[in-house]
Amino acid sequence: MTLASWNRLAETAVLLDGFHALKHAVRFGAEVPVAVALDREAALALADELAPDVRDALDALLTEVPEPTYRSLVPRPHPTAVAALAVRPSRAAGLGKLAHTPRTAPVVVLDNPRNLGNAGAVIRLAAGFGVTGVVTTGTLDPWHPTVVRGGAGLHFATVVERLTVPELPPGPLFALDPEGDDIRGVKLPDDAVLAFGSERSGLSAELRARTDHLLSLPMRPQVSSYNLATSVAMTLYHWSAGSPSAP
Ligand SMILES: C[S@@+](CC[C@H](N)C(=O)[O-])C[C@H]1O[C@@H](n2cnc3c(N)ncnc32)[C@H](O)[C@@H]1O
The missing domain is CATH 3.30.1330 (60s Ribosomal Protein L30; Chain: A;)
Structure with missing residues (x-):
């Protein structure tokens, strides 16, 4: 070589x-x-x-x-x-898998994430829970070498694409925000699109406008928010606990 x-x-x-x-x-x-x-x-x-x-x-x-x-x-x-x-998987193949319905596991959306380590940790979670894919919006490259390193090479176990908000795959959109309804009262469907805000500023106005349900993770009042990847972990665990098709 x-x-x-x-x-x-x-x-x-x-x-x-x-x-x-x-x-x-x-x-x-x-x-x-x-x-x-x-x-x-x-x-x-x-x-x-x-x-x-x-x-x-x-x-x-x-x-x-x-x-x-x-x-x-x-x-x-x-x-x-x-x-x-x-070889990076083709974008056309990834988009085809994201658009395919009926979906048997959610798509995770990171709305303008900033931290490469968080993106890698989320892709690793997505692979572990067998989700359909991880979509990022904004400028971060989800195939950046630091993201691939953080994801332990598990980009190949799910779909990983960068899209704009209007291009998000079909399905009911559940966005996670500390101001939402308590997630413990909601069963997340297998075709859910689960969206999470940026580390700095939370969910964008554009994503909020597309949201069907705003959900919160349990947290005591004095705490402002959880880490992004931790929030994805709790949400996917909640989905898996209510879904017979989860691993
Ligand atoms: C670090 S937080 C963002 C904090 C940001 N300063 C804000 O204003 O929302 C990153 C993302 O994790 C999710 N998150 C964190 N804590 C949460 C909670 N208690 N309930 C629901 N989502 C939460 C949300 O999607 C949030 O946008």
Whole structure:
């Protein structure tokens, strides 16, 4: 693997930084044209221990590279010293899955999120709960390498797209806000679109205008709000507790 060919691929591909990101991407069907490790045997030993289901695939993929090469490929090397590039799923395929009805699991919308770590944590949650997809509005790139690292490569286990509010998928829109009705009195349907506001300013006026139901998470009065990813976790847990199709 030369720096030039890695860089050429990296212009359009998704950086998988670390063993867990590569493991998840392969497990959920990502196309991975190149994967490198500082110590190939150590990486395969990790696969034997943590991911025997993808061990053979990793054996076929991984190329050992010397440390200077590895450091030139990955700006902030992961402790597992494994990195790869994956082909980003097509936008058309993602939009098709988001629009497909009847939907058996919600879509999560992050309305203009600002924090890359929060976006990654939400994608990891979405994968764990088997939701249909995560949509962001605004300027944050949900495929940014820091988001993919935070999501542990689980972008390939759900749909991840950036859309405008008018482009949001169909379905009843439940927006989460501390001023809403208590979520504990509401059963969230499987075709729900669950929207969450930005860390700084909450839900935008445009998203509020599209909202069918405003819901709140239980919180004592002196506390202003929860963290964004934590709010998504509680809401998805509430959905899963009332849905026979949730994992
Ligand atoms: C950090 S909060 C935003 C705080 C922001 N300063 C505001 O004015 O709303 C990020 C998002 O998490 C969700 N959230 C946080 N606490 C919540 C609660 N108690 N009930 C419902 N949603 C909540 C909302 O969607 C909120 O927009």
